[in-house]
Amino acid sequence: MSFSVSKNRVTFVTAYLNIYKDAVPLERHNEWRLRHFRVLAESGIQLCVILSPDCEDAIQEMAKEFPNIYILKTVDIQDTWVANLCRQYKNEFNGQYTLPSVRSKEKDTEEYIILQNSKMEFMNSALEKNPFGSSHFAWIDFSIAYMFQDIKKSQAQLRIISEYATEKPGFLIPGCWGKWDIGRHDHHMEHIHWRFCGCFFLADKETMSNFCRTYCRFFPIFLQEQKKLLWEVNVWAWLEHVSEWAPIWYDADHNDRCIQIPDEFIVKPLAIVSSVVYPYPAVEHFHPSSAAYVQFEGKHILNTRYVNYLIADGGYYHYSDGSGLIQNKNFVSILDGDMVPLDYREMDSLTVDLPRTIVGPSSVGLEDIRLYLFQNRLRFIATNIDFSPNGRGRMIAGDYCSETATYSNAVLIEPPNPDSWYEKNWIPIDNRENEHFIYKWHPFEIGKVVKDDRGCRLEIVSSQEIHFPWFPKIRGSTCFQEVAEGYLGLVHFSEEGPPRKYSHMMILLDKTTRLPIRASRPFCFFSHSVEFCIGFFKETSKKDDLSWFWISRMDRDPLLISAKIHLENFI
Numbered sequence: 208m209s210f211s212v213s214k215n216r217v218t219f220v221t222a223y224l225n226i227y228k229d230a231v232p233l234e235r236h237n238e239w240r241l242r243h244f245r246v247l248a249e250s251g252i253q254l255c256v257i258l259s260p261d262c263e264d265a266i267q268e269m270a271k272e273f274p275n276i277y278i279l280k281t282v283d284i285q286d287t288w289v290a291n292l293c294r295q296y297k298n299e300f301n302g303q304y305t306l307p308s309v310r311s312k313e314k315d316t317e318e319y320i321i322l323q324n325s326k327m328e329f330m331n332s333a334l335e336k337n338p339f340g341s342s343h344f345a346w347i348d349f350s351i352a353y354m355f356q357d358i359k360k361s362q363a364q365l366r367i368i369s370e371y372a373t374e375k376p377g378f379l380i381p382g383c384w385g386k387w388d389i390g391r392h393d394h395h396m397e398h399i400h401w402r403f404c405g406c407f408f409l410a411d412k413e414t415m416s417n418f419c420r421t422y423c424r425f426f427p428i429f430l431q432e433q434k435k436l437l438w439e440v441n442v443w444a445w446l447e448h449v450s451e452w453a454p455i456w457y458d459a460d461h462n463d464r465c466i467q468i469p470d471e472f473i474v475k476p477l478a479i480v481s482s483v484v485y486p487y488p489a490v491e492h493f494h495p496s497s498a499a500y501v502q503f504e505g506k507h508i509l510n511t512r513y514v515n516y517l518i519a520d521g522g523y524y525h526y527s528d529g530s531g532l533i534q535n536k537n538f539v540s541i542l543d544g545d546m547v548p549l550d551y552r553e554m555d556s557l558t559v560d561l562p563r564t565i566v567g568p569s570s571v572g573l574e575d576i577r578l579y580l581f582q583n584r585l586r587f588i589a590t591n592i593d594f595s596p597n598g599r600g601r602m603i604a605g606d607y608c609s610e611t612a613t614y615s616n617a618v619l620i621e622p623p624n625p626d627s628w629y630e631k632n633w634i635p636i637d638n639r640e641n642e643h644f645i646y647k648w649h650p651f652e653i654g655k656v657v658k659d660d661r662g663c664r665l666e667i668v669s670s671q672e673i674h675f676p677w678f679p680k681i682r683g684s685t686c687f688q689e690v691a692e693g694y695l696g697l698v699h700f701s702e703e704g705p706p707r708k709y710s711h712m713m714i715l716l717d718k719t720t721r722l723p724i725r726a727s728r729p730f731c732f733f734s735h736s737v738e739f740c741i742g743f744f745k746e747t748s749k750k751d752d753l754s755w756f757w758i759s760r761m762d763r764d765p766l767l768i769s770a771k772i773h774l775e776n777f778i
Contacts, residue, residue, distance in 0.1 A: 216372040218341040222257040232314040246352035248273040250362035252369040323439040331419040343372040345409040359674035373472040380408040381459030387444035402444035492528040498757040500742035501578035507542035535572030558613040568593040579635035590631040600629035621664035634683035649679040685743035725777035
Protein backbone atom coordinates (compact mmCIF):
# COMPACT_ATOMS: atom_id res chain seq x y z
CA MET A 208 0.00 0.00 0.00
CA SER A 209 1.25 3.49 -0.78
CA PHE A 210 0.28 6.99 -1.75
CA SER A 211 -1.26 7.08 -5.18
CA VAL A 212 -2.03 9.93 -7.55
CA SER A 213 -5.06 9.51 -9.81
CA LYS A 214 -4.44 11.52 -12.95
CA ASN A 215 -7.18 13.17 -15.01
CA ARG A 216 -9.72 13.16 -12.21
CA VAL A 217 -11.06 16.69 -12.76
CA THR A 218 -12.25 18.50 -15.87
CA PHE A 219 -12.36 22.28 -15.45
CA VAL A 220 -15.19 23.74 -17.52
CA THR A 221 -15.16 27.36 -18.64
CA ALA A 222 -16.60 29.61 -21.32
CA TYR A 223 -15.79 32.79 -23.19
CA LEU A 224 -18.57 34.36 -25.23
CA ASN A 225 -17.72 37.80 -26.53
CA ILE A 226 -21.06 39.41 -25.71
CA TYR A 227 -19.77 42.99 -25.63
CA LYS A 228 -18.41 43.04 -29.20
CA ASP A 229 -16.50 46.33 -29.48
CA ALA A 230 -17.46 47.61 -26.04
CA VAL A 231 -14.88 47.18 -23.25
CA PRO A 232 -16.60 47.35 -19.84
CA LEU A 233 -14.15 47.85 -16.95
CA GLU A 234 -11.42 47.96 -19.63
CA ARG A 235 -11.47 44.17 -19.85
CA HIS A 236 -10.70 43.72 -23.52
CA ASN A 237 -10.14 40.43 -25.36
CA GLU A 238 -6.37 40.51 -24.86
CA TRP A 239 -6.89 41.02 -21.12
CA ARG A 240 -9.18 37.97 -20.91
CA LEU A 241 -6.89 35.78 -23.01
CA ARG A 242 -3.88 36.77 -20.92
CA HIS A 243 -5.59 35.63 -17.72
CA PHE A 244 -6.90 32.43 -19.34
CA ARG A 245 -3.31 31.60 -20.27
CA VAL A 246 -2.52 31.41 -16.54
CA LEU A 247 -5.03 28.54 -16.28
CA ALA A 248 -3.63 26.84 -19.37
CA GLU A 249 -0.07 27.10 -18.02
CA SER A 250 -1.11 25.28 -14.83
CA GLY A 251 -1.64 22.10 -16.87
CA ILE A 252 -5.20 21.47 -15.67
CA GLN A 253 -7.66 19.92 -18.13
CA LEU A 254 -9.73 22.75 -19.59
CA CYS A 255 -12.96 22.14 -21.47
CA VAL A 256 -13.91 25.41 -23.18
CA ILE A 257 -17.14 26.72 -24.72
CA LEU A 258 -16.71 29.73 -27.01
CA SER A 259 -18.57 32.15 -29.19
CA PRO A 260 -17.55 31.64 -32.85
CA ASP A 261 -15.50 34.85 -33.00
CA CYS A 262 -13.24 33.64 -30.15
CA GLU A 263 -12.50 30.20 -31.56
CA ASP A 264 -9.42 31.09 -33.60
CA ALA A 265 -7.60 32.64 -30.64
CA ILE A 266 -8.20 29.61 -28.40
CA GLN A 267 -7.34 27.15 -31.17
CA GLU A 268 -4.00 28.91 -31.54
CA MET A 269 -3.41 28.69 -27.78
CA ALA A 270 -4.40 25.00 -27.80
CA LYS A 271 -1.45 24.29 -30.13
CA GLU A 272 0.81 25.32 -27.26
CA PHE A 273 -1.32 23.78 -24.50
CA PRO A 274 -2.77 20.34 -25.32
CA ASN A 275 -4.70 20.44 -22.02
CA ILE A 276 -7.20 22.79 -23.73
CA TYR A 277 -10.20 21.07 -25.32
CA ILE A 278 -12.67 23.19 -27.29
CA LEU A 279 -16.03 21.58 -26.63
CA LYS A 280 -18.20 23.69 -28.90
CA THR A 281 -19.00 27.19 -30.13
CA VAL A 282 -22.32 28.83 -29.38
CA ASP A 283 -23.92 32.23 -29.74
CA ILE A 284 -25.34 33.69 -26.53
CA GLN A 285 -28.79 33.94 -28.14
CA ASP A 286 -28.80 30.20 -28.83
CA THR A 287 -28.40 29.19 -25.19
CA TRP A 288 -31.17 27.54 -23.21
CA VAL A 289 -31.49 30.53 -20.86
CA ALA A 290 -31.75 33.00 -23.75
CA ASN A 291 -34.46 30.87 -25.39
CA LEU A 292 -36.31 30.61 -22.08
CA CYS A 293 -36.17 34.38 -21.64
CA ARG A 294 -37.56 34.94 -25.15
CA GLN A 295 -40.32 32.45 -24.47
CA TYR A 296 -41.14 34.23 -21.21
CA LYS A 297 -41.26 37.59 -22.97
CA ASN A 298 -43.61 36.22 -25.62
CA GLU A 299 -45.95 34.62 -23.09
CA PHE A 300 -45.88 37.39 -20.47
CA ASN A 301 -45.31 40.46 -22.65
CA GLY A 302 -41.76 40.97 -21.47
CA GLN A 303 -42.66 41.55 -17.85
CA TYR A 304 -39.39 40.64 -16.21
CA THR A 305 -36.84 43.21 -15.16
CA LEU A 306 -33.13 43.35 -14.50
CA PRO A 307 -31.80 44.31 -11.05
CA SER A 308 -31.88 48.04 -10.49
CA VAL A 309 -28.55 48.15 -8.60
CA ARG A 310 -26.00 46.99 -11.15
CA SER A 311 -23.30 48.18 -13.50
CA LYS A 312 -25.28 49.28 -16.54
CA GLU A 313 -22.15 48.91 -18.67
CA LYS A 314 -21.20 45.39 -17.54
CA ASP A 315 -24.34 43.76 -16.13
CA THR A 316 -26.37 43.80 -19.31
CA GLU A 317 -29.17 41.37 -20.08
CA GLU A 318 -26.83 39.27 -22.21
CA TYR A 319 -24.22 39.19 -19.43
CA ILE A 320 -26.73 37.91 -16.88
CA ILE A 321 -27.99 35.33 -19.40
CA LEU A 322 -24.37 34.23 -19.86
CA GLN A 323 -23.83 33.84 -16.12
CA ASN A 324 -26.99 31.75 -15.84
CA SER A 325 -25.81 29.53 -18.72
CA LYS A 326 -23.00 28.00 -16.65
CA MET A 327 -25.01 24.89 -15.85
CA GLU A 328 -25.95 24.40 -19.51
CA PHE A 329 -22.25 24.56 -20.41
CA MET A 330 -21.40 22.23 -17.53
CA ASN A 331 -24.02 19.73 -18.66
CA SER A 332 -22.53 19.68 -22.16
CA ALA A 333 -19.12 18.89 -20.68
CA LEU A 334 -20.61 16.15 -18.51
CA GLU A 335 -22.20 14.49 -21.52
CA LYS A 336 -19.03 14.64 -23.65
CA ASN A 337 -16.52 14.09 -20.82
CA PRO A 338 -13.55 14.46 -23.20
CA PHE A 339 -10.95 13.65 -20.52
CA GLY A 340 -12.83 10.75 -18.92
CA SER A 341 -12.97 12.54 -15.57
CA SER A 342 -14.68 11.51 -12.35
CA HIS A 343 -15.05 15.11 -11.12
CA PHE A 344 -15.97 18.41 -12.74
CA ALA A 345 -15.30 21.99 -11.77
CA TRP A 346 -16.55 25.29 -13.11
CA ILE A 347 -13.85 27.97 -13.33
CA ASP A 348 -14.37 31.45 -14.76
CA PHE A 349 -12.40 32.12 -17.91
CA SER A 350 -10.54 35.14 -16.48
CA ILE A 351 -10.46 34.07 -12.83
CA ALA A 352 -6.69 34.52 -12.67
CA TYR A 353 -7.08 38.31 -12.50
CA MET A 354 -8.18 37.77 -8.89
CA PHE A 355 -5.16 35.67 -7.92
CA GLN A 356 -2.65 37.46 -5.71
CA ASP A 357 -0.08 34.65 -5.93
CA ILE A 358 -0.17 33.17 -9.43
CA LYS A 359 2.30 30.32 -8.85
CA LYS A 360 0.67 29.25 -5.61
CA SER A 361 -2.79 29.27 -7.21
CA GLN A 362 -1.56 27.33 -10.23
CA ALA A 363 -0.12 24.72 -7.85
CA GLN A 364 -3.43 24.60 -5.99
CA LEU A 365 -5.30 24.00 -9.25
CA ARG A 366 -2.95 21.12 -10.05
CA ILE A 367 -3.64 19.65 -6.62
CA ILE A 368 -7.39 19.83 -7.23
CA SER A 369 -6.96 18.46 -10.75
CA GLU A 370 -4.99 15.40 -9.65
CA TYR A 371 -6.59 14.61 -6.32
CA ALA A 372 -10.16 15.94 -6.60
CA THR A 373 -12.00 15.15 -3.37
CA GLU A 374 -12.24 12.06 -1.24
CA LYS A 375 -15.86 12.79 -0.31
CA PRO A 376 -18.85 13.15 -2.67
CA GLY A 377 -20.59 16.50 -2.62
CA PHE A 378 -20.86 19.92 -4.19
CA LEU A 379 -18.09 22.25 -2.98
CA ILE A 380 -18.61 25.95 -3.54
CA PRO A 381 -16.96 29.06 -2.04
CA GLY A 382 -18.87 32.06 -0.80
CA CYS A 383 -18.76 35.27 1.20
CA TRP A 384 -22.14 35.58 2.96
CA GLY A 385 -24.59 33.49 4.93
CA LYS A 386 -27.66 31.75 3.52
CA TRP A 387 -30.42 33.59 1.69
CA ASP A 388 -33.30 34.52 3.97
CA ILE A 389 -36.32 35.75 2.03
CA GLY A 390 -37.59 37.62 5.08
CA ARG A 391 -34.29 39.52 5.42
CA HIS A 392 -32.93 39.53 1.90
CA ASP A 393 -35.83 40.66 -0.25
CA HIS A 394 -33.71 43.68 -1.26
CA HIS A 395 -31.39 41.24 -3.03
CA MET A 396 -33.92 41.03 -5.80
CA GLU A 397 -32.31 44.33 -6.76
CA HIS A 398 -28.75 43.81 -5.39
CA ILE A 399 -26.22 41.07 -5.95
CA HIS A 400 -26.11 38.44 -3.17
CA TRP A 401 -22.64 37.00 -2.50
CA ARG A 402 -23.73 33.83 -0.73
CA PHE A 403 -21.63 32.18 -3.46
CA CYS A 404 -18.60 33.62 -5.26
CA GLY A 405 -19.78 32.21 -8.60
CA CYS A 406 -16.31 31.89 -10.13
CA PHE A 407 -15.53 28.31 -9.01
CA PHE A 408 -17.28 25.17 -7.81
CA LEU A 409 -16.45 21.46 -7.79
CA ALA A 410 -18.34 18.18 -7.54
CA ASP A 411 -18.16 14.54 -8.46
CA LYS A 412 -19.86 13.72 -11.76
CA GLU A 413 -23.11 12.40 -10.30
CA THR A 414 -23.55 15.29 -7.89
CA MET A 415 -22.81 17.82 -10.64
CA SER A 416 -25.35 16.14 -12.95
CA ASN A 417 -27.98 16.30 -10.23
CA PHE A 418 -27.36 20.03 -9.75
CA CYS A 419 -27.65 20.68 -13.48
CA ARG A 420 -31.05 18.97 -13.47
CA THR A 421 -32.17 20.81 -10.34
CA TYR A 422 -31.14 24.14 -11.79
CA CYS A 423 -32.95 23.53 -15.08
CA ARG A 424 -36.08 22.57 -13.16
CA PHE A 425 -36.13 25.56 -10.84
CA PHE A 426 -34.79 28.42 -12.98
CA PRO A 427 -38.06 28.77 -15.00
CA ILE A 428 -39.96 28.81 -11.69
CA PHE A 429 -37.73 31.59 -10.39
CA LEU A 430 -38.23 33.64 -13.53
CA GLN A 431 -42.01 33.26 -13.45
CA GLU A 432 -42.44 33.83 -9.70
CA GLN A 433 -39.98 36.66 -9.23
CA LYS A 434 -40.30 38.29 -12.64
CA LYS A 435 -36.60 39.10 -12.36
CA LEU A 436 -33.55 38.10 -14.38
CA LEU A 437 -30.81 38.08 -11.75
CA TRP A 438 -27.19 37.01 -11.53
CA GLU A 439 -26.62 33.28 -11.22
CA VAL A 440 -25.30 33.65 -7.65
CA ASN A 441 -28.63 35.15 -6.56
CA VAL A 442 -30.51 32.31 -8.22
CA TRP A 443 -28.26 29.74 -6.52
CA ALA A 444 -28.79 31.39 -3.12
CA TRP A 445 -32.56 31.27 -3.69
CA LEU A 446 -32.29 27.68 -4.96
CA GLU A 447 -30.48 26.59 -1.79
CA HIS A 448 -33.37 28.08 0.18
CA VAL A 449 -36.28 26.51 -1.72
CA SER A 450 -34.96 23.19 -3.06
CA GLU A 451 -33.24 20.01 -1.91
CA TRP A 452 -29.89 21.29 -3.17
CA ALA A 453 -27.48 21.27 -0.21
CA PRO A 454 -24.00 22.40 -1.32
CA ILE A 455 -20.95 22.24 0.91
CA TRP A 456 -20.21 25.94 1.38
CA TYR A 457 -16.80 27.22 2.47
CA ASP A 458 -15.74 30.73 3.43
CA ALA A 459 -13.80 32.55 0.72
CA ASP A 460 -13.57 35.78 -1.25
CA HIS A 461 -12.90 36.91 -4.78
CA ASN A 462 -9.18 36.14 -4.62
CA ASP A 463 -6.94 33.07 -4.28
CA ARG A 464 -9.13 31.77 -1.44
CA CYS A 465 -11.95 30.88 -3.82
CA ILE A 466 -10.03 27.77 -4.96
CA GLN A 467 -8.75 26.85 -1.48
CA ILE A 468 -11.20 24.03 -0.86
CA PRO A 469 -11.26 22.77 2.76
CA ASP A 470 -8.38 20.47 3.61
CA GLU A 471 -10.68 17.66 4.73
CA PHE A 472 -11.77 17.19 1.10
CA ILE A 473 -8.20 16.72 -0.08
CA VAL A 474 -6.72 14.87 2.88
CA LYS A 475 -6.65 11.09 2.51
CA PRO A 476 -5.92 8.55 5.26
CA LEU A 477 -2.49 7.01 4.97
CA ALA A 478 -2.37 3.39 3.81
CA ILE A 479 -0.92 1.80 6.94
CA VAL A 480 1.04 -1.43 6.67
CA SER A 481 1.42 -2.16 10.39
CA SER A 482 0.88 -0.61 13.83
CA VAL A 483 2.37 -1.30 17.25
CA VAL A 484 1.23 -0.14 20.69
CA TYR A 485 4.13 0.10 23.15
CA PRO A 486 3.74 -1.15 26.75
CA TYR A 487 4.56 2.22 28.27
CA PRO A 488 4.98 2.34 32.06
CA ALA A 489 2.15 3.85 34.12
CA VAL A 490 2.90 7.19 35.76
CA GLU A 491 0.33 8.67 38.15
CA HIS A 492 -1.52 11.65 36.60
CA PHE A 493 0.54 11.33 33.41
CA HIS A 494 0.17 9.45 30.14
CA PRO A 495 2.50 9.04 27.12
CA SER A 496 2.10 11.34 24.15
CA SER A 497 4.40 12.28 21.24
CA ALA A 498 7.73 10.53 20.60
CA ALA A 499 10.85 11.74 18.78
CA TYR A 500 13.30 9.38 17.09
CA VAL A 501 16.97 9.45 16.13
CA GLN A 502 19.59 6.90 15.08
CA PHE A 503 22.88 7.45 16.93
CA GLU A 504 25.97 5.23 17.06
CA GLY A 505 24.02 2.29 15.62
CA LYS A 506 21.22 2.61 18.15
CA HIS A 507 17.56 3.48 17.62
CA ILE A 508 16.75 6.05 20.32
CA LEU A 509 13.29 7.33 21.24
CA ASN A 510 12.24 10.18 23.52
CA THR A 511 8.60 10.00 24.62
CA ARG A 512 6.85 12.97 26.17
CA TYR A 513 4.45 12.34 29.06
CA VAL A 514 1.76 14.96 29.84
CA ASN A 515 -0.72 15.46 32.67
CA TYR A 516 -3.74 16.50 30.61
CA LEU A 517 -6.32 15.02 28.27
CA ILE A 518 -7.83 16.75 25.25
CA ALA A 519 -11.60 16.24 25.14
CA ASP A 520 -13.45 15.77 21.87
CA GLY A 521 -14.46 19.43 21.97
CA GLY A 522 -10.81 20.49 22.13
CA TYR A 523 -10.84 21.36 25.84
CA TYR A 524 -8.04 20.41 28.26
CA HIS A 525 -8.70 18.32 31.34
CA TYR A 526 -5.84 18.17 33.85
CA SER A 527 -5.49 14.77 35.48
CA ASP A 528 -3.97 16.21 38.65
CA GLY A 529 -6.38 19.15 38.86
CA SER A 530 -3.52 21.65 38.68
CA GLY A 531 -4.62 23.57 35.61
CA LEU A 532 -0.94 23.59 34.68
CA ILE A 533 0.70 21.70 31.81
CA GLN A 534 3.43 19.45 33.19
CA ASN A 535 5.87 17.50 31.05
CA LYS A 536 8.05 14.47 31.67
CA ASN A 537 10.32 12.76 29.14
CA PHE A 538 11.31 9.09 28.90
CA VAL A 539 14.20 7.71 26.87
CA SER A 540 14.10 4.25 25.26
CA ILE A 541 16.50 2.16 23.22
CA LEU A 542 14.64 0.27 20.48
CA ASP A 543 15.37 -3.20 19.15
CA GLY A 544 15.52 -4.13 15.46
CA ASP A 545 11.72 -4.23 15.28
CA MET A 546 11.53 -0.70 16.70
CA VAL A 547 10.17 -1.92 20.06
CA PRO A 548 11.57 -0.34 23.27
CA LEU A 549 13.96 -2.44 25.31
CA ASP A 550 13.56 -0.13 28.31
CA TYR A 551 11.91 3.07 29.58
CA ARG A 552 13.87 5.53 31.74
CA GLU A 553 12.72 8.95 32.85
CA MET A 554 15.02 11.79 31.83
CA ASP A 555 16.37 13.71 34.81
CA SER A 556 14.83 17.16 34.45
CA LEU A 557 17.08 18.54 37.20
CA THR A 558 20.07 18.18 34.88
CA VAL A 559 18.81 21.08 32.76
CA ASP A 560 21.27 23.48 34.33
CA LEU A 561 19.38 26.73 33.75
CA PRO A 562 17.71 29.05 36.28
CA ARG A 563 13.93 28.88 36.54
CA THR A 564 13.07 32.54 36.17
CA ILE A 565 9.26 32.47 35.96
CA VAL A 566 6.96 32.11 38.95
CA GLY A 567 3.73 30.30 38.11
CA PRO A 568 4.38 29.41 34.44
CA SER A 569 1.58 27.92 32.37
CA SER A 570 3.80 24.93 31.46
CA VAL A 571 6.63 23.17 33.27
CA GLY A 572 9.30 21.01 31.63
CA LEU A 573 10.56 20.35 28.12
CA GLU A 574 7.85 20.13 25.43
CA ASP A 575 8.07 18.39 22.07
CA ILE A 576 11.72 17.37 22.20
CA ARG A 577 13.38 16.66 18.86
CA LEU A 578 16.56 14.61 18.83
CA TYR A 579 19.30 15.27 16.28
CA LEU A 580 23.03 14.88 15.68
CA PHE A 581 25.65 17.60 15.65
CA GLN A 582 29.40 17.00 15.45
CA ASN A 583 29.04 13.38 16.64
CA ARG A 584 26.96 14.47 19.64
CA LEU A 585 23.37 13.55 20.41
CA ARG A 586 21.45 16.79 20.83
CA PHE A 587 17.93 17.89 21.74
CA ILE A 588 15.84 20.99 21.10
CA ALA A 589 12.56 21.66 22.90
CA THR A 590 10.02 24.34 23.73
CA ASN A 591 9.99 25.60 27.31
CA ILE A 592 8.39 28.29 29.47
CA ASP A 593 9.63 27.89 33.05
CA PHE A 594 13.27 28.52 32.04
CA SER A 595 12.26 31.39 29.77
CA PRO A 596 13.40 34.85 30.94
CA ASN A 597 10.10 36.49 29.97
CA GLY A 598 7.43 33.81 30.45
CA ARG A 599 7.06 33.28 26.72
CA GLY A 600 7.69 30.00 24.93
CA ARG A 601 11.36 29.74 24.06
CA MET A 602 13.61 27.07 22.59
CA ILE A 603 16.22 25.23 24.64
CA ALA A 604 18.95 23.15 23.01
CA GLY A 605 21.58 20.95 24.60
CA ASP A 606 23.24 17.57 24.79
CA TYR A 607 21.12 14.47 25.43
CA CYS A 608 22.59 11.34 26.99
CA SER A 609 20.54 8.19 26.52
CA GLU A 610 22.85 6.15 28.75
CA THR A 611 22.55 8.31 31.86
CA ALA A 612 19.12 9.81 31.01
CA THR A 613 20.48 13.31 31.52
CA TYR A 614 20.70 16.66 29.76
CA SER A 615 23.79 18.87 29.68
CA ASN A 616 25.12 22.09 28.16
CA ALA A 617 21.58 23.46 27.80
CA VAL A 618 21.19 26.98 26.42
CA LEU A 619 18.25 29.24 25.70
CA ILE A 620 18.18 30.41 22.07
CA GLU A 621 16.76 33.87 21.46
CA PRO A 622 14.40 33.75 18.43
CA PRO A 623 14.76 36.03 15.39
CA ASN A 624 11.81 38.05 16.70
CA PRO A 625 12.46 38.78 20.41
CA ASP A 626 8.83 39.86 20.84
CA SER A 627 7.31 36.53 19.70
CA TRP A 628 5.04 34.81 22.19
CA TYR A 629 5.62 31.13 21.57
CA GLU A 630 8.42 29.39 19.72
CA LYS A 631 8.16 25.77 18.63
CA ASN A 632 8.71 23.45 15.68
CA TRP A 633 12.29 24.47 14.91
CA ILE A 634 13.60 21.61 12.78
CA PRO A 635 17.33 20.75 12.80
CA ILE A 636 18.91 20.77 9.34
CA ASP A 637 22.41 20.95 7.81
CA ASN A 638 24.27 20.54 11.11
CA ARG A 639 27.76 19.79 9.79
CA GLU A 640 29.68 22.93 10.73
CA ASN A 641 27.07 25.02 12.56
CA GLU A 642 23.71 24.23 14.06
CA HIS A 643 20.98 25.27 11.63
CA PHE A 644 17.20 25.04 11.98
CA ILE A 645 14.28 25.43 9.62
CA TYR A 646 12.54 28.34 11.32
CA LYS A 647 9.62 29.04 8.98
CA TRP A 648 8.13 27.51 5.84
CA HIS A 649 6.56 30.62 4.29
CA PRO A 650 8.83 32.21 3.45
CA PHE A 651 11.16 29.25 3.83
CA GLU A 652 13.67 30.46 6.41
CA ILE A 653 16.75 28.73 7.79
CA GLY A 654 18.50 30.14 10.83
CA LYS A 655 21.97 29.57 12.27
CA VAL A 656 22.74 29.46 15.99
CA VAL A 657 25.09 32.31 16.87
CA LYS A 658 26.85 32.56 20.23
CA ASP A 659 28.54 35.73 21.48
CA ASP A 660 28.82 37.82 24.62
CA ARG A 661 25.12 38.66 24.35
CA GLY A 662 24.15 35.01 24.62
CA CYS A 663 22.76 32.57 22.08
CA ARG A 664 20.38 33.50 19.26
CA LEU A 665 19.03 32.20 15.95
CA GLU A 666 20.09 34.35 13.03
CA ILE A 667 18.21 33.93 9.74
CA VAL A 668 20.72 33.15 7.00
CA SER A 669 18.40 32.12 4.17
CA SER A 670 14.89 33.20 3.17
CA GLN A 671 13.12 31.99 0.01
CA GLU A 672 9.57 32.22 -1.33
CA ILE A 673 8.29 28.69 -2.04
CA HIS A 674 5.13 28.33 -4.12
CA PHE A 675 3.82 25.00 -2.87
CA PRO A 676 0.17 24.70 -1.81
CA TRP A 677 -0.37 24.85 1.95
CA PHE A 678 3.12 26.24 2.63
CA PRO A 679 1.78 29.45 4.22
CA LYS A 680 0.32 27.39 7.06
CA ILE A 681 2.59 24.36 7.44
CA ARG A 682 4.81 23.81 10.46
CA GLY A 683 7.77 21.56 11.12
CA SER A 684 7.09 18.14 12.52
CA THR A 685 9.96 15.68 12.27
CA CYS A 686 13.67 15.88 11.65
CA PHE A 687 14.76 15.24 8.06
CA GLN A 688 16.57 12.08 7.05
CA GLU A 689 19.01 11.81 4.17
CA VAL A 690 17.79 9.52 1.38
CA ALA A 691 19.09 9.03 -2.16
CA GLU A 692 16.91 11.80 -3.59
CA GLY A 693 17.48 14.43 -0.88
CA TYR A 694 16.35 15.00 2.70
CA LEU A 695 12.94 13.59 3.61
CA GLY A 696 10.75 14.60 6.52
CA LEU A 697 7.21 15.25 7.73
CA VAL A 698 5.40 18.57 8.23
CA HIS A 699 1.88 19.40 9.37
CA PHE A 700 -0.80 22.07 9.21
CA SER A 701 -4.15 22.43 10.94
CA GLU A 702 -7.62 23.91 10.66
CA GLU A 703 -9.28 25.50 13.65
CA GLY A 704 -12.26 23.72 15.14
CA PRO A 705 -13.41 21.82 18.17
CA PRO A 706 -11.02 20.03 18.08
CA ARG A 707 -8.39 21.14 15.57
CA LYS A 708 -7.98 19.06 12.43
CA TYR A 709 -4.38 18.14 11.60
CA SER A 710 -3.04 17.20 8.18
CA HIS A 711 0.44 15.97 7.28
CA MET A 712 2.72 16.08 4.25
CA MET A 713 6.03 14.52 3.35
CA ILE A 714 8.54 17.08 2.07
CA LEU A 715 11.71 16.40 0.08
CA LEU A 716 14.56 18.92 0.40
CA ASP A 717 17.35 19.39 -2.11
CA LYS A 718 20.65 18.00 -0.83
CA THR A 719 22.63 21.06 -1.84
CA THR A 720 20.32 24.03 -1.32
CA ARG A 721 18.12 22.45 1.38
CA LEU A 722 15.15 24.03 -0.40
CA PRO A 723 11.86 22.10 -0.70
CA ILE A 724 11.61 20.49 -4.12
CA ARG A 725 8.75 17.98 -3.86
CA ALA A 726 5.77 17.31 -1.59
CA SER A 727 3.31 14.49 -1.02
CA ARG A 728 -0.44 14.69 -0.99
CA PRO A 729 -1.73 15.81 2.44
CA PHE A 730 -2.85 12.90 4.58
CA CYS A 731 -4.04 11.96 8.03
CA PHE A 732 -2.98 8.81 9.81
CA PHE A 733 -6.38 7.61 11.01
CA SER A 734 -8.79 10.57 11.16
CA HIS A 735 -8.81 14.27 10.40
CA SER A 736 -8.46 15.28 14.04
CA VAL A 737 -5.70 15.96 16.60
CA GLU A 738 -2.84 13.77 15.37
CA PHE A 739 0.76 14.65 16.10
CA CYS A 740 3.92 13.12 14.70
CA ILE A 741 7.43 14.28 15.61
CA GLY A 742 9.21 10.95 15.01
CA PHE A 743 10.03 9.58 11.55
CA PHE A 744 12.47 7.03 10.12
CA LYS A 745 12.69 5.59 6.61
CA GLU A 746 14.24 2.19 6.01
CA THR A 747 16.83 2.36 3.25
CA SER A 748 18.62 -0.97 3.61
CA LYS A 749 15.73 -3.45 3.68
CA LYS A 750 13.75 -4.72 0.73
CA ASP A 751 10.36 -3.52 2.02
CA ASP A 752 11.61 0.09 2.25
CA LEU A 753 9.13 1.02 4.99
CA SER A 754 8.73 4.40 6.61
CA TRP A 755 8.06 4.50 10.36
CA PHE A 756 6.01 7.17 12.13
CA TRP A 757 5.62 7.65 15.88
CA ILE A 758 2.28 9.36 16.31
CA SER A 759 -0.07 10.38 19.09
CA ARG A 760 -3.83 10.92 18.91
CA MET A 761 -5.52 13.65 20.95
CA ASP A 762 -2.12 14.11 22.65
CA ARG A 763 -2.34 10.56 23.96
CA ASP A 764 -2.63 7.00 22.61
CA PRO A 765 0.88 6.86 21.07
CA LEU A 766 1.42 4.38 18.30
CA LEU A 767 4.17 3.25 15.95
CA ILE A 768 2.91 2.77 12.41
CA SER A 769 4.61 1.82 9.16
CA ALA A 770 3.72 2.75 5.59
CA LYS A 771 5.28 2.81 2.14
CA ILE A 772 6.08 6.29 0.84
CA HIS A 773 6.96 6.50 -2.86
CA LEU A 774 8.60 9.74 -3.94
CA GLU A 775 7.53 9.27 -7.56
CA ASN A 776 3.99 10.13 -6.45
CA PHE A 777 5.03 13.48 -4.99
CA ILE A 778 4.11 16.71 -6.77
